[in-house]
Amino acid sequence: MNWRTQILLAGIALVGAWKPAWAQGNALQLVRVEFWAPQDKSDHWVRIKQDGLSHTELSGPTKTKAWMLNNAGGADKKPVAYAGGATPRAGACFRALGSNKSCPVGAEGGPAPAPTPYFVRGTVLGPSGQPAAMAFRPKQLVKTGTADVYEYRPEPADAAFPALRVQYMEQFRIRWEWSVSGDPHGAWTQAGISENRMYVTYKKPLHAGPFFYTCLHLGCSEAANQQAEGTVVAGVFDRFKTRCVVRVDDAENNCLRYWGDPDLTRQNRGLDFLLENAAGAAYEDGRCGEWSAFFEEILAAQGISGSQVTALAYDPAGPMVARFDDDLRNAYLAHVEQFFGNDLFPTPNHPEQPTNVLLDNIDPVFGLPGTGARIILHGKIATSQSSGMTKLVIISQFFVKDWDFSQGEEQFYAALPTGQSLSIKNPNGQEVAVVTGADALGSPAQGNSDPRSNFDDHVLFQHGNLYYDPSYGTGPFPDKAEWVVNSLAGYGTLLIYLNTNNVPFYLIYLHNKQYQFDQNIIKFTK
């Protein structure tokens, strides 16, 4: 071999040794993966927002940055959700290995980007790392700038998520590989593996959302793999039956509460309060309305409809709810007067006088003496539009189990522990009556083993012909009467006894032990 040949061979070897960056292997690094709304079924894109009051959206209207390399070498992740039957779309961004270039905002459409010599494909991996039955087709990468950053523009998967099947994948993993030929049988090199939570709902959600993260998570995780509406609902409600429902990202695993704080809970209005975890006793706490709305929203994300049903302590005689009718009122007032006597009622010593006894309106309270033992009735003054007459209206309530009403109906009890008596004294300190405590340990409810148990109303949830009580995690009941029989201890009204030290005590007038459903007393409305 002469020197010319040697130089020629050396030159050839040198040329052979030089390869563009893309051809040297390990040249691409996965930087970002985004999931996009389906092209053909945009309404199968399920939007997610943070729990609580912020309403910050975790997803976007059309795409979610599900996996993103961060500066610490790890990845920031966000959950993604599709409705069953949707074909997911994914886009990804890569950079030359070793560079610190950032990806442009993921896009589709717009000016035609420049093609690059790279091809990328994505393979969805099963739980043990084997390829699953879904992949993202090989596609030539493009670049929109001069940096060594390359984009895999949004591409539908080669398969859809099954319709009518709930899925929850804690780690939806995609192995991303690059190649310079795009030949499926050629050499492919791994650029990275993305993983994020993936939710697939039973059907298209009932509204466009966004849905609270916990609502979506509970629905998909508790009903995972269910393929019938009834079993989806049952799966979700099984979680409610435990009476410890926890927000998805609650590191402390606190059970959300039902009437956890009787004062603050009353002021709560809305699911966002129930799902808010900011410091403060008012949060992660709700009434029956919030709990029923919670269950409803979980199912709505799954595309399952139902309706909230309100049980009301009811005026048997008229259209107005949560009040005694005239006959019952008159009988009740007679009982009050007979049991407590007249001394406990401010002048003119008779409970029927509306100006002397009421407390639902502010002003009458100020007309009352500010001292001395008194009985105050739970009611308000109403003026008849037809007659112009003022009338004492008694507010009715029902009592959720358990109460010890063993002394019978048409009786007064104290809202004190069973076995504890309360002496009722007149302003002179003389005992006029004794009432016994009836408050037994209440029916356990969400995050609260002994919640308050007297209400004007209660909200349930109806799905099909079944009734669910999300607040207490009870049901489903085959009909409303079953809920009444299983849940209520009685029906009547409240009184307040202010003792000689001006300390209030709650008393109960039990009109009826509600062991049997009576639609004239407990009314249901939608």
Place this chain on the structure above:
Amino acid sequence: MRQFSITVLLTMLCFESLLLAQDTLYYKKTQGYESIVVIDGYHLVFYANLTGHTDTVFHYEYGHYMKTRIIDISIKNNKHTVLYRNGDLIGYTIHDYWNNAWHPYMGNILVFFTPTRYKVDVSIVDGDKFKIIEDGRETLYQINFTNKTLERYDK
């Protein structure tokens, strides 16, 4: 939450050492007095520390499921006024001090909540008035200590 000032702690130790094992529901310190409310079973126990000595103002017994929240306590002219709320109502209780002890003086319910009436804010003003704000409307009521009633107060 436990919030004890040194003075209250020391004084309370003299009166009832068991208090240290109880939960503090409310604590307030202003110039001239300190107030502390602790939970003892079904009782709330109110203490007032006036110029170095602590008195038990009163025991408040409450129902099994009721959690009373103290809104404010004011001590003025030997009158100890407590404003409180629970899930059903807002009420007040006033004690006065004579013969070296606190005695019940007056008290009532200011507001009874209903399903549609729950956003009511109440505060003590100057130790002798209640300010009620409901639906943005502000009303002042003055305590008539002679007649033991409340009266509308126009600024």
